[in-house]
Amino acid sequence: MMMKKKQDGEQTRGGVVLVPFPSQGRINPMLQLGTILYSQGFSITVVHPQFNCPDPSTHPHFTFESIDDGIPEEDISSWNIWNIIWGLNDNCEKPLKEWLDRRSSKMPDHGHQWRITCVIYDDLMYFASAAASHLKLPSIVLRTNSFATFLARAAIPLIKPQKYMTGDPVPNLQSLRFKDLPVAKVGLTEDFLRLIPLMIDTRTTSAVIWNTIECLEKPFLTELQKQCQVPSFPIGPMHKFAPDSTSNLANADTGCITWLDKQTDNSVLYVSYGSQVCIDEEEATEMAFALANSEQPFLWVLRPGLVIGSKWNEFLPEGFTQSVGERGYIAKWAPQKQVLAHPAVGGFWSHCGWNSTLESASEGVPMICRPISGDQRVNARCASHVWAIGLQLDNELLNRKEMESAVRKLMVDEQGKEMRQMAKLFKEKIQVSITQGGSSYNSLNDLVNFISS
Ligand code: UDP
Numbered sequence: 442m443m444m445k446k447k448q449d450g451e452q453t454r455g456g457v458v459l460v461p462f463p464s465q466g467r468i469n470p471m472l473q474l475g476t477i478l479y480s481q482g483f484s485i486t487v488v489h490p491q492f493n494c495p496d497p498s499t500h501p502h503f504t505f506e507s508i509d510d511g512i513p514e515e516d517i518s519s520w521n522i523w524n525i526i527w528g529l530n531d532n533c534e535k536p537l538k539e540w541l542d543r544r545s546s547k548m549p550d551h552g553h554q555w556r557i558t559c560v561i562y563d564d565l566m567y568f569a570s571a572a573a574s575h576l577k578l579p580s581i582v583l584r585t586n587s588f589a590t591f592l593a594r595a596a597i598p599l600i601k602p603q604k605y606m607t608g609d610p611v612p613n614l615q616s617l618r619f620k621d622l623p624v625a626k627v628g629l630t631e632d633f634l635r636l637i638p639l640m641i642d643t644r645t646t647s648a649v650i651w652n653t654i655e656c657l658e659k660p661f662l663t664e665l666q667k668q669c670q671v672p673s674f675p676i677g678p679m680h681k682f683a684p685d686s687t688s689n690l691a692n693a694d695t696g697c698i699t700w701l702d703k704q705t706d707n708s709v710l711y712v713s714y715g716s717q718v719c720i721d722e723e724e725a726t727e728m729a730f731a732l733a734n735s736e737q738p739f740l741w742v743l744r745p746g747l748v749i750g751s752k753w754n755e756f757l758p759e760g761f762t763q764s765v766g767e768r769g770y771i772a773k774w775a776p777q778k779q780v781l782a783h784p785a786v787g788g789f790w791s792h793c794g795w796n797s798t799l800e801s802a803s804e805g806v807p808m809i810c811r812p813i814s815g816d817q818r819v820n821a822r823c824a825s826h827v828w829a830i831g832l833q834l835d836n837e838l839l840n841r842k843e844m845e846s847a848v849r850k851l852m853v854d855e856q857g858k859e860m861r862q863m864a865k866l867f868k869e870k871i872q873v874s875i876t877q878g879g880s881s882y883n884s885l886n887d888l889v890n891f892i893s894s
Contacts, residue, residue: 454483454889455483457560458487458488459474459475459561459562462566463489463493464716466796467565467585468688469686470585470679471585472499472503472688473652473680473682474561475487475500475686476500477676485504486505486544487504487505488507489505490529492512500686510528510532511528533568542576545576557578558892559892560572560580562580562582564582564583565640570646574645579647580647581650583652584651585652585795587653587658588651588658589617589658589660589661590816591669592613593614593816594623595637596614597622598634604619605619614661616660616823616826617819647671647891648671648673648888649669652679653677653678654675654678654870654881655675655880656874657867657871674885674891675880676881676885678802678871680803681875682875684778691716693772697772697775697780700740702783704738706784706785707786707861708737709786710740710787710788710851711780711781712740712790713791713792714792718747718792718813718817719747720813726756729761730758731842733758733765733769734845735852736768737848737849737853738769738785741772743771744773781800781801781806782804788807788808788848789808789809790808790811791809792813793817793820795820802867802868804868807832807860807861808832809831810824810825810833812833828863829860830863831860
């Protein structure tokens, strides 16, 4: 599956500087990219803000440098996303410039290993492109989500606000409805309107790397080629090229794997809403009843803070744990990729973050899609209506009956079997994409040559 790997110490292609956005769903793909480029002979330096910093011990061959971010503690603890995005882009350009400057002037004669060939930055960290161009260094943007999300974001400023909540199709994005666009729930805020052009701008960028796969994005390819003017490298799913690259911001409960080992194949529903979203107590309680009443085995990630107003699992209905007994396992954080690859897992009830969606498709696991915000709606719509590997819970408010019925459809009924078959087909296609001659494999080769040249 892998491209020919260089031995450790053969970092002769020069240095790559990575600038991740400090959230779990964005740190992971950036470190996976670093692992892939390291295996191809580049030395890797990760320049990151001071908060949510990746654990250096998980990637001992990389150099980690923290820069002053100036983000107040209260914005971090309340995850005030707009203050964080604007703050990072306002505060970090200068320290990054200074660091790049020092690095370039200090090490001119250390040969290839130290020469910075390019800066690769998360699309939310667009200040990095300005800092790189100041030093005449090439920069490449990493988009950690799909073509469909990129096109949906680019479409937003052109849409009349009264259209947002409608089910009408978005022009040129046939399968997406206006209400699937990343703004539909909150409306178009000034912050969002300001961010979109900054995120999609590639004027100072040499190329775009995508953590996606051509076989999933066929319906969006033509439109993307029209809108993306610089070379594009879809090299996903990167976790498959870099299976050992993990950087958990929380400790994973490995007891759930021992529990999965005791379950029969395809019998377990894995339930997780990723690292950031929060749901209200009413929805969480309805989920608990649906899981209990469905009589299906389940592994539920209850991340502390997931349920608004509950520190952890206090919201669970009385008697829940006793009534489900050994049939259910609750974890605070799970080794998700390992869980999805486990033969006992037959379905994934997900918020449809892009990493979760890719990880599920890569393992042939069909989904119950319950998007909460942002690009999750786009991913959910693609999973349910473009790839036919998911069942979308579309109503704003849901009760336990609707949820229980979705669980049964996915885990027991014919509809679920069809989606599982389709998901297995995608798993095979994805496997082909990352094997020699496949689309992601070729794109990765092209990317390595592009950076080296
Ligand atoms: N994840 C995990 N254990 C969990 C929940 C999530 O390892 O219990 C990982 C998951 O594998 C994925 C990332 O956290 O790589 C979540 O990213 P995603 O884009 O799905 O959602 P986000 O957290 O950004 O909303």
